[in-house]
Amino acid sequence: MLTQITPDTRDLPASDFGRQLLERAGCFLRLSGNVSAPQDYRSLREAYQRAVASGTDFTDEFGLNEIIHSLDTAILLCEGLSPDRVMSLAVILSPLYSAGHLTEDEIVRQWGSDVARLLHGLNKVSELYSRRTAVDNSNFGKLLLTFAEDIRVIIIMIAERTVVMRSINHHPDTEKVMTVASEARYLYAPLAHRLGLYKMKSELEDMSLKYSNRDIYTRIARKLNETKASRDAYIDSFIAPVKEALERQGLKFDIKGRTKSISSIWNKIQKQHNDLEHIYDLFAIRVILDVAPERERSECWLVYSIITDMYQPNPARLKDWLSIPKSNGYESLHITVMGPGGRWVEVQIRSRRMDEIAEKGVAAHWKYKGIKSENNLDAWMNQVREAMENPQGGPLELMKDFKMDLYQEEVFVFTPRGDLFQLPLGATVLDFAFNIHSKIGCTCTGAKINGRTCRINHKLRSGDTVEIITSSNQTPKADWLNFVVTSKARNKIRQSLNERRQRSAELGKEILQRRFKNRKVEADDATITKVIKKLGFKTATDFYCSIAEEAIDPATVMTCLENIDSHQEVAAEVRSAEEFSLQQPTDDDSQANDVLVIGDNIKGVNYRMSKCCNPIYGDKVFGFVSSEGVIKIHREDCPNASNIRLRYPYRVIPVRWSGKNGHQFACTLHVVGHDDIGIVTNISSIINKEKDTSLRSIAIDSHDGLFKGTMTVGVSDIATLGNLIKKIKTVKGVKDVERIL
Numbered sequence: 001m002l003t004q005i006t007p008d009t010r011d012l013p014a015s016d017f018g019r020q021l022l023e024r025a026g027c028f029l030r031l032s033g034n035v036s037a038p039q040d041y042r043s044l045r046e047a048y049q050r051a052v053a054s055g056t057d058f059t060d061e062f063g064l065n066e067i068i069h070s071l072d073t074a075i076l077l078c079e080g081l082s083p084d085r086v087m088s089l090a091v092i093l094s095p096l097y098s099a100g101h102l103t104e105d106e107i108v109r110q111w112g113s114d115v116a117r118l119l120h121g122l123n124k125v126s127e128l129y130s131r132r133t134a135v136d137n138s139n140f141g142k143l144l145l146t147f148a149e150d151i152r153v154i155i156i157m158i159a160e161r162t163v164v165m166r167s168i169n170h171h172p173d174t175e176k177v178m179t180v181a182s183e184a185r186y187l188y189a190p191l192a193h194r195l196g197l198y199k200m201k202s203e204l205e206d207m208s209l210k211y212s213n214r215d216i217y218t219r220i221a222r223k224l225n226e227t228k229a230s231r232d233a234y235i236d237s238f239i240a241p242v243k244e245a246l247e248r249q250g251l252k253f254d255i256k257g258r259t260k261s262i263s264s265i266w267n268k269i270q271k272q273h274n275d276l277e278h279i280y281d282l283f284a285i286r287v288i289l290d291v292a293p294e295r296e297r298s299e300c301w302l303v304y305s306i307i308t309d310m311y312q313p314n315p316a317r318l319k320d321w322l323s324i325p326k327s328n329g330y331e332s333l334h335i336t337v338m339g340p341g342g343r344w345v346e347v348q349i350r351s352r353r354m355d356e357i358a359e360k361g362v363a364a365h366w367k368y369k370g371i372k373s374e375n376n377l378d379a380w381m382n383q384v385r386e387a388m389e390n391p392q393g394g395p396l397e398l399m400k401d402f403k404m405d406l407y408q409e410e411v412f413v414f415t416p417r418g419d420l421f422q423l424p425l426g427a428t429v430l431d432f433a434f435n436i437h438s439k440i441g442c443t444c445t446g447a448k449i450n451g452r453t454c455r456i457n458h459k460l461r462s463g464d465t466v467e468i469i470t471s472s473n474q475t476p477k478a479d480w481l482n483f484v485v486t487s488k489a490r491n492k493i494r495q496s497l498n499e500r501r502q503r504s505a506e507l508g509k510e511i512l513q514r515r516f517k518n519r520k521v522e523a524d525d526a527t528i529t530k531v532i533k534k535l536g537f538k539t540a541t542d543f544y545c546s547i548a549e550e551a552i553d554p555a556t557v558m559t560c561l562e563n564i565d566s567h568q569e570v571a572a573e574v575r576s577a578e579e580f581s582l583q584q585p586t587d588d589d590s591q592a593n594d595v596l597v598i599g600d601n602i603k604g605v606n607y608r609m610s611k612c613c614n615p616i617y618g619d620k621v622f623g624f625v626s627s628e629g630v631i632k633i634h635r636e637d638c639p640n641a642s643n644i645r646l647r648y649p650y651r652v653i654p655v656r657w658s659g660k661n662g663h664q665f666a667c668t669l670h671v672v673g674h675d676d677i678g679i680v681t682n683i684s685s686i687i688n689k690e691k692d693t694s695l696r697s698i699a700i701d702s703h704d705g706l707f708k709g710t711m712t713v714g715v716s717d718i719a720t721l722g723n724l725i726k727k728i729k730t731v732k733g734v735k736d737v738e739r740i741l
Contacts, residue, residue, distance in 0.1 A: 017065060021048075024071035031078035031089050040085070043110050044092060051101045056096055061176065062168055066095035067165070070560045072533065080199065080359070081159065086284030087152050090118040091160075092526050098126055121153040154191055161188045162200055165207040181211040196330050199359060205263035213592040224282075231259065235283060238339045245306050252290040259283045259592060284346040286354045296351040300333050303349045311337035314344065324412050324420075324462075329357050413464045423460060426485045430456040433468045434489040441489060442496055455701060457483040475500070501545060515554040523561055525639075531560050536647055543713075552648075596623050598633060599658030607631040609665070612636035613741050616665035618718030623653040639741065664714035666696065667721055669728075670740045671709045675702040676733040680709070683734070686727050692716040693724055695700050710740070 048067065051058075058066040074091040089111050096102045097119045108118040161184055161293055171177050186210040192201035210217040224231075235257035260282055271273065287307075291299045300322055307313075316334035325331040332350040338347040350358065412421050413432060423431055429449070433456075434441030446455050448467040460466065460696060476496040484490055516523060529540075534694075535552070537543040546552040598607055599617065606629065613635040615621050620636040622642050633655060634641055645652055673679060680700055687695045691716050700709040715721045721739065728737045 017068070020065075021071070022147075024068060024075065026072050028071055028078065028088075028092070030301070030572070030596045031075060032085075037489055040111070044089075047093070047096055047102060051099070053103065055101050056101070058099065062173075064164075066098075069160075069163060070095050071125075072163045073156070074170050076158070076159045076163060081197070086112070086114045086118055087156060090122060090152075093119060094122050096121055105709065109379050111713070115254055118150060118152055121150050121155060124156060125153065145500070151195075155197075156197065158188050158192050158195070158197060158200060158204075161576050162204060165204060165211075174678070177211050181208040183650060184208045185212075196326070202261035202263065206261050209263045209266060212595065216266060217262055222266055224259060224265075231283060232257075234340070234343070235285070237396065238285060238345055241310060242307055243284075245310065246287070246303065249302065253303075254288045254290075255285065257283050257285050261666050278543075286348045288348070288356075290350050291349045293353065300349045300351065304333055304335060307335065307337060307349075307421065308346055309337055311345075311702045313337050317346075326410060330354075332358060341584060344564070360629070402614060411460055411462045411464075413460050413462070413466050415507055416465060416467050423507060424485055428456065428459050428483055428485070429454060429466065429468070430480060431459050431484050431486045432460060432466055432487045434468075434484070434492055435486065436468065438469060438492045440468055441473045441492060442476050443472060445469050445471045445474050445698060460700070484496065504548040505544035508546070508548035512544070512554055514637075515558065519558065521558065521561065527561065533655055534560055544674075553611075596631065597658050598652055598655060607633055610634045610638065610642055614666060614668070616667055616715060616718055616721065617657055621655050621657075623655040624648070625653065626652040664692065664716055666712055668710060668718055668740050669732060669740050670736075671707075671711065671726070672729065672736045673707050673731075673734040674705055675707045678729065679733045682731045683728055686731065687711075687713055687724065690720070690724055690727070692720055 011127070025045075051067075060066050060069065070092050074088050077087060077091065093102060093107065093111070093115070097107065098609065104116050104120070107119060131737055137587065158379070160625055161180070164180060165184055167179065168177050184204045187210065189201050189204040192198070192204060206217070239255055239257065246253055246255070261272065265282060282700050287303055289296070289299050314336045317334070317336035319332075320741070321330055321334070331354040332348050334346060334348050336344050336346050353644060371429075411427060413421050421432065421435060423435060429447040430441060432443055433444035433446070444456055446453060446469045447458070448454070449458065449464050451465075453469075476493045480493050480496060481490060484493065496696050532543045535543065535557070537546070543552075547557070598621075607623065608630055609615055610624075610632045615633050615635045621633050622636060622641070623633055624632045626632050631653070632642070671683065680698070684695055684698070687693055695711060696712040696714055698709060698711040700707055713721075713724065715724065725739070728734060
């Protein structure tokens, strides 16, 4: 057995380093005996003796000895994560491999190809850190990609960063300390959370807070220490009757209380806008049952029944991770009850097996084979790889998406066939559609949830049965990005929008080249670039898309091109936004010839109402001459108005309505109110009774006693619309009515 081997000190330096090395080696030897082979220690000792004798400087950027650091990491893995032999060897050999004292062939020959492969992944991470460029640049993507190759690389790096954080307290280089603390907070703590390494996650977050805001950390730690006696007394008073009741049932168990982490308390203080004295749930009680696997659930629910008979439960805070474990394997039953003195207390109920998985996370799966979450873990790793294959929005956006996906809790929904899907909390119908398949997501128009039709932005809840509705005419929209929460959905939407934009740009370029060919004009790329810049476009893609979408006339491009060639300046095209002032028509202007008059019975004028703002008779409007010669009428408060006036001031004309109006205009209203019986009927009745008003369509979505609806009505003018809105607001249960674009 490895535990029977005594470290050989003859060839080690008689120094502080030698003493530390022997201490760490002995500790690692004791902890790793159950996973290592007897020859492993001899091989490691020989490799280290050669490395030390070579005189290589193993000091890292923080002044820490890399050999001692690797042993500390291996010890932490053995103590808290139940590593396998390959992980332990890879960690200890890592500094020797990075320094070139061991080749890949030597490692394969002595320790196996799996150790070599894991060392290769760790070395790639070390190379990224050696550059000391911030993780929020392109290196972040490379780091994630390395992690995605082997989950053991993630586990080792979480342990390694924890050891680093422990070692740099009061380090003189505050900038480096802050960088490491930031990485721990936004990368390694979320990864530890996702893998179920909650103890290590809390330690990383606590140390990150300590280094980034030492005053806050010290104040909370001091306060917790001052209140420890009263807190312990309260825990004892809560536990005593529970312990007695469980013993009467003949259960074998441990029960204990623990104080929540400092970072968790600080988050509560910020979230609740409160001080420490008024944060009551500073601790949790844990009941750990010694029970056979086949009786785990039944005994956990028995404990639940006993505790809730003694203390009033809060049903809204019940978290059942027994029926459906988390994707990282976490199983537990969480309840919140009203303890003595009217204080809410969280109680966690689990078996000994569940507790080990909760403490050691995904690493404990290697001990308990066949656990349900292994497939879910593989699915998560695939999501990481997929995110790296199609990064959209740059490294910062990727980092935001990655952290969001890691920290989200789960909801579980079903297909009509009974298939179970796991999604982040807050996921919508659209997230679910993209989770099934990208094509389904891109063509999704809604869903039937528990038999009821819902929109694509409807948030899903655990237990929902979801049937996706698609249409071949549907395409992704930019506003979809405002409500999807999964990185897969966001990436696919951005990818689809970019592809459509590129196709539009190619069409615009083809249109312009065809016009050049018809006019027998030749223009090189440099000249086109000047035209693009002169017309105020930031990119060529924006320019060509505007041509394809008919926002700019190719004739305008031709004119600009001719002016550039002849070195002439066209005043209308070089005026800046500061120089241009849109003149609003006055009473005198209304009689001038340059004011367009629109309305019923106006002949000989080719104009259309713009669909982006849907003007109705009486709105303040202006006209925009489109590339096809049609005058499009926009409201003064149209979202596109400022852009039109800035970029095409010479194509904007003043407009006024004629004195008569003889037809209806479509207008969309947004209604919010209480979901009372008959409220929709009452609203419809009011609309139908109004003169010159009609109801064209209505869509209602109700949730938790509230309803939100959009309705399209036909009205003759702005005054009629105003009266209609006032009357709808008088309907019992209606909270708000507003016109939307």
